[in-house]
Amino acid sequence: xxxxxxxxxxxxxxxxxxxxxxxxxxxxxxxxxxxxxxxxxxxxxxxxxxxxxxxxxxxxxxxxxxxxxxxxxxxxxxxxxxxxxxxxxxxxxxxxxxxxxxxxxxxxxxxxxxxxxxxxxxxxxxxxxxxxxxxxxxxxxx
Numbered sequence: 001x002x003x004x005x006x007x008x009x010x011x012x013x014x015x016x017x018x019x020x021x022x023x024x025x026x027x028x029x030x031x032x033x034x035x036x037x038x039x040x041x042x043x044x045x046x047x048x049x050x051x052x053x054x055x056x057x058x059x060x061x062x063x064x065x066x067x068x069x070x071x072x073x074x075x076x077x078x079x080x081x082x083x084x085x086x087x088x089x090x091x092x093x094x095x096x097x098x099x100x101x102x103x104x105x106x107x108x109x110x111x112x113x114x115x116x117x118x119x120x121x122x123x124x125x126x127x128x129x130x131x132x133x134x135x136x137x138x139x140x141x142x
Contacts, residue, residue, distance in 0.1 A: 004050070015071070022104060046069060046113045047111075047113060047139050048111075049142060060069075061104065062105065062108050063098060063106075064081075064107075064108045065079070065080050065126075067112060067115055067120065074123065076115060076116075078122075080094075089126065089129075092129050095118060095127060096131055106132070108123070109136070109138065110138040111123075
């Protein structure tokens with residue numbers, strides 16, 4: 001953005017205010033989208049380590065199911081979209097609807113490192129019942 005000079009060879013002035021406005025709008029946009037993603041992730045889960053894991057494909061539509069293991073009670077706690085669930089059959093209709101509208105919906109399972117495999121199988125069965133074959137497991141690179 002240059003302003004007209006006096007015509008006698010002066011350098012045009014660079015207007016920085018419009019650039020700052022655009023950058024602030026982009027910053028707010030990215031902060032709002034990242035906040036939505038972070039809210040779906042349970043930070044209290046200790047993910048298993050997979051040093052050779054590939055990075056996540058952000059272009060896909062996905063649902064995140066958090067499975068936290070309570071070692072003291074020997075019990076798993078399922079969380080889907082910030083809501084705790086005792087039984088996973090209640091999320092099957094939601095997943096089925098998303099699969100129907102998207103066609104390429106993915107379920108991401110964030111299971112605790114100490115979680116017994118039978119609880120992961122329950123999440124996989126719920127995804128399969130909803131017609132979703134694309135299941136991904138979250139892991140930490142280190």
